[in-house]
Structures are given as C-alpha cells and as structure tokens.
Amino acid sequence: MGEASAQLPLAGILPLTAAVVADGHLSIAGCDTVALAREFGTPLYVFDEETLRHQCREFQAQFRSRHPDTTVSYAGKAYLGRALAALLAEEGMNLEVVSGGELAIARSVDFPPERISFHGNNKSESELREALSYGVGRVVVDNLHELSLLARLAQEAGRRQAIWLRLSPDIDPHTHHHTTTGVLDSKFGFPISTGQAEEAVAQALALPSLELVGLHAHLGSPIFEVEPFQRTIDTLMAFAARMNQMGAAQRYGLRLRELSPGGGFAVQYLEDVPAPAVAEYAEAIVGALRQAERAYGLPSPRLVVEPGRAVVSRACVALYSVGASKDIPGVRKYVAVDGGMSDNIRPALYGARYSALVANKLGPSTHSASSGQAGSGQVGEGERVTIAGKFCESGDVLLRDAYLPRLEAGDLLAVAMAGAYALPMSSNYNASLRPAIVMVKDGSARLIRRRETYEDLMRCDVWPPSQ
Ligand SMILES: Cc1ncc(COP(=O)(O)O)c(C=O)c1O
Numbered sequence: 516m517g518e519a520s521a522q523l524p525l526a527g528i529l530p531l532t533a534a535v536v537a538d539g540h541l542s543i544a545g546c547d548t549v550a551l552a553r554e555f556g557t558p559l560y561v562f563d564e565e566t567l568r569h570q571c572r573e574f575q576a577q578f579r580s581r582h583p584d585t586t587v588s589y590a591g592k593a594y595l596g597r598a599l600a601a602l603l604a605e606e607g608m609n610l611e612v613v614s615g616g617e618l619a620i621a622r623s624v625d626f627p628p629e630r631i632s633f634h635g636n637n638k639s640e641s642e643l644r645e646a647l648s649y650g651v652g653r654v655v656v657d658n659l660h661e662l663s664l665l666a667r668l669a670q671e672a673g674r675r676q677a678i679w680l681r682l683s684p685d686i687d688p689h690t691h692h693h694t695t696t697g698v699l700d701s702k703f704g705f706p707i708s709t710g711q712a713e714e715a716v717a718q719a720l721a722l723p724s725l726e727l728v729g730l731h732a733h734l735g736s737p738i739f740e741v742e743p744f745q746r747t748i749d750t751l752m753a754f755a756a757r758m759n760q761m762g763a764a765q766r767y768g769l770r771l772r773e774l775s776p777g778g779g780f781a782v783q784y785l786e787d788v789p790a791p792a793v794a795e796y797a798e799a800i801v802g803a804l805r806q807a808e809r810a811y812g813l814p815s816p817r818l819v820v821e822p823g824r825a826v827v828s829r830a831c832v833a834l835y836s837v838g839a840s841k842d843i844p845g846v847r848k849y850v851a852v853d854g855g856m857s858d859n860i861r862p863a864l865y866g867a868r869y870s871a872l873v874a875n876k877l878g879p880s881t882h883s884a885s886s887g888q889a890g891s892g893q894v895g896e897g898e899r900v901t902i903a904g905k906f907c908e909s910g911d912v913l914l915r916d917a918y919l920p921r922l923e924a925g926d927l928l929a930v931a932m933a934g935a936y937a938l939p940m941s942s943n944y945n946a947s948l949r950p951a952i953v954m955v956k957d958g959s960a961r962l963i964r965r966r967e968t969y970e971d972l973m974r975c976d977v978w979p980p981s982q
Pocket residue numbers: 590592593611634733735736737777778779780821822823824825935
C-alpha cells in the first residue's frame with residue numbers, strides 16, 4: 516500500500532497513492548496529474564484503483580472480524596460506472612441499486628444478480644419487472660403500493676422474491692435535512708411508531724410470491740456519530756422481536772434473517788472535521804447487535820451495511836483548470852475554474868464543503884485549503900479566494916474562502932474527496948459537457964468514461980421534430 520508522502524498537504528484525505536513528484540506536481544498512483552490533465556483535458560475525475568479496493572476490503576475486514584456473517588453492499592447512487600461495478604464484483608462486494616438505470620449498468624458487466632438489492636421509494640412496474648427478470652437477490656419494499664405490485668409481478672413471473680421491508684425508525688442522525696431519511700416526516704419507508712410497519716409485515720407474510728427475510732432502515736448521510744446507528748439496530752431488533760411473537764393478537768412469527776442499518780458512513784472532507792474510522796462504526800454497530808440479540812432473545816441475523824460515500828470519496832480527485840479571476844477590493848476575490856455545479860452540485864445544493872490544493876504548485880511553500888478555513892502551512896504568498904465555477908448561477912461556487920497559493924490562469928486545482936455524489940448528480944446545465952473519468956493504477960491511466968461531445972448533447976434532441 517503506497518501511503519501518501521508526508522509533506523503532501525491534505526495527505527489524509529487524498530487517495531492513498533497520492534504523492535508529490537518532480538516539479539512539485541501532484542501524482543496519483545504514479546500518474547502526474549498535470550500530465551493527466553494535458554492528455555484527457557479538464558475537468559477530469561481521477562479514481563485511484565488501489566484506494567477503491569482498499570476501502571472495500573476495509574469495510575469487509577472491520578465488520579467481518581466482529582460479525583463474520585456481514586455483507587457489505589455498495590450503494591451505487593454514490594457513483595456507478597461499469598469499471599467500478601466490475602471492480603466491486605471482483606472484490607466480493609454486494610451492490611445496492613435504486614433504478615433501472617443502475618441495474619442496467621450492473622447487468623452490463625454481469626454483476627451477480629443474487630448480490631444485488633433494489634431500493635427506492637417509487638419503483639416503477641417496468642423497473643420491478645427488470646429486477647425480477649435479472650433475478651436480483653433482494654427487493655427492498657418501501658410502501659404498500661409496491662408490496663402488492665411486486666407480489667403480482669412475482670406471481671406472474673412464477674418467482675418467489677426475497678424482500679426486505681424498509682422501515683422508518685424516527686431517528687435523527689443530525690445531518691442536512693436534504694439528506695435525512697429515517698425521521699418520521701420522510702418519504703421513505705414504513706413508519707414503526709404509527710403501526711404502518713406492522714401492517715406491512717402482516718401483509719407481506721400473507722403473500723405467497725414474496726418471502727420476507729429482512730428489515731432495513733437508512734437514516735441519512737453523512738452520519739458523523741455512531742449512536743444513531745446503535746439506536747437503529749436496537750429499534751429494528753425490538754420491532755423484529757415484536758413481529759416474531761405468536762401471541763393471541765399477533766400471529767406473525769416473523770423470522771428475522773437479515774438486518775440492515777443502511778449506509779451513511781461519514782468521510783473527512785475537511786482537514787479539521789474528522790470522521791469516525793470504519794472500525795469505530797463496526798464496533799458500535801456489532802456491539803449494538805449483540806446487545807439487542809440478548810435483550811430481545813433473537814438469533815443473530817446476517818448484518819448488511821451499505822456504504823456508498825465511504826467507499827468512493829477518497830479514491831477520487833477532481834482536476835480543474837484555472838481561468839479568469841475577479842478581485843473586488845475589500846470584498847472578495849473570485850477565481851473561476853472550468854467546471855463547477857454541472858459536475859459537482861453539492862456545494863450549491865446543500866452547502867457541501869471540500870478541500871483543494873494546487874496540483875502544479877506543490878513543494879516546500881505548499882498550501883492547501885478547505886472552504887471556509889485556512890489551509891495548512893498558510894503563509895507568505897497564499898491568498899484567500901473563492902473558487903467559482905463557470906455556470907450561470909451566482910451560487911455556482913465550489914470552495915468559499917479558501918487559502919491557496921496565488922492562482923494564475925492555467926494552474927491546476929485538485930479537489931479532494933470528489934468520488935461521491937458529484938458525477939451521479941452531474942448535469943448538462945448551460946449545455947456543458949460532462950467530464951471524462953480515468954482510473955489510475957501503477958503509473959498508467961485508463962479512460963473509463965470519455966468526455967461528452969456536442970453530438971452527445973444533441974443525441975436525444977429530435978430535429979426536425981418527428982411527425
Ligand atoms: C438506502 C441507502 N443505503 C445506503 C446509502 C448510502 O449512503 P452513503 O453514500 O452516505 O454511505 C443511501 C444513500 O442515500 C441510501 O439511501
């Protein structure tokens with residue numbers, strides 16, 4: 516494992532293979548980022564294969580060493596492409612998809628269907644048919660409409676489909692309200708406190724084409740505390756115990772075989788905002804599971820965790836070329852780059868903060884910056900700037916109040932922790948072209964998504980209009 520070199524700023528949040536090479540350039544997996552930018556253009560998203568594989572193995576090792584019957588299911592919504600799907604399959608990961616599109620990507624690389632689970636709060640009939648025909652392992656049923664629809668489709672297909680129920684445990688994970696999903700007022704899942712979860716269990720167990728094997732909850736993302744996960748485990752296990760009882764009034768006899776507290780494991784975007792290590796999450800979750808098994812007298816279920824962000828974030832750096840600057844004396848200096856909200860809308864959408872460095876100006880007087888705070892080694896010729904995108908929205912800002920070496924047109928800005936929820940939420944706003952993506956390993960770069968072209972922009976635009 517190549518560790519990032521000590522003098523490298525942001526070393527703890529760059530890919531594991533990041534280093535400073537000759538001329539003070541940032542390199543990843545032995546590839547000079549300045550050369551990558553020259554060859555593939557910018558904006559460019561660079562994924563480090565070694566970091567991706569390391570993160571998969573870290574989740575598997577930390578959870579399985581404490582609870583051997585753990586499945587790690589990558590949440591494809593964080594980022595999914597065919598190269599990544601193939602790598603995940605090789606690493607023995609499961610995959611969580613939320614749309615026919617994500618399923619199609621998985622299918623195109625023959626991702627083992629039994630290792631796929633299908634989530635989502637409004638799966639369409641055609642998506643459910645696709646899931647059934649590919650033979651996905653689990654469908655995570657979110658509401659009664661889906662329950663009866665899936666039961667009918669499974670029956671028509673002559674299948675008995677294994678399902679989980681997604682429950683809403685009413686636990687606040689203290690994250691941005693846009694990314695909070697497990698509270699009562701949420702569009703996702705069956706609330707436990709209202710009795711709707713119980714009704715779902717009763718109905719599911721009565722449907723012969725469905726086999727209820729597990730319960731699931733996902734609280735939101737990113738969750739910087741371990742306690743909400745522990746409460747989720749306890750709440751789901753308590754519910755499972757209640758649904759298992761064969762009392763006079765309740766005759767469910769639910770046998771809980773699988774249990775998932777979802778994903779949402781936090782990552783460190785900023786130098787001074789650390790996230791718990793995977794081991795800490797594993798210790799807390801497995802500890803809560805053991806306690807709940809004892810408290811409720813339930814046998815140990817298979818544990819399924821669904822990390823998305825924590826698998827891909829650190830593996831990726833986004834490279835941008837610096838262009839125009841605008842200095843408003845006494846107010847703010849804007850420095851614009853050639854991407855922005857079309858390739859990464861997270862800062863504009865919910866104030867996400869990132870850290871960056873100047874990939875062609877590393878060395879003894881190096882600076883790095885996190886939005887809203889001073890970067891390490893900030894002295895001398897550094898300056899405070901706001902990194903703006905190139906799109907027609909004032910909110911198109913990637914980093915606010917960043918301390919970086921004085922930037923000039925042509926410099927290369929590297930944004931760290933760029934692997935999750937940037938590319939999947941990218942758009943063609945202002946008729947921009949989605950960026951290229953490369954995967955780097957052992958000194959060579961493979962293009963895994965080419966940059967879009969003007970032809971791509973117009974591919975679905977029918978002209979002249981069809982009659
Ligand atoms: C059901 C479910 N599982 C897992 C995740 C992954 O979250 P994260 O990428 O923060 O780990 C999400 C994200 O929204 C989700 O909805």
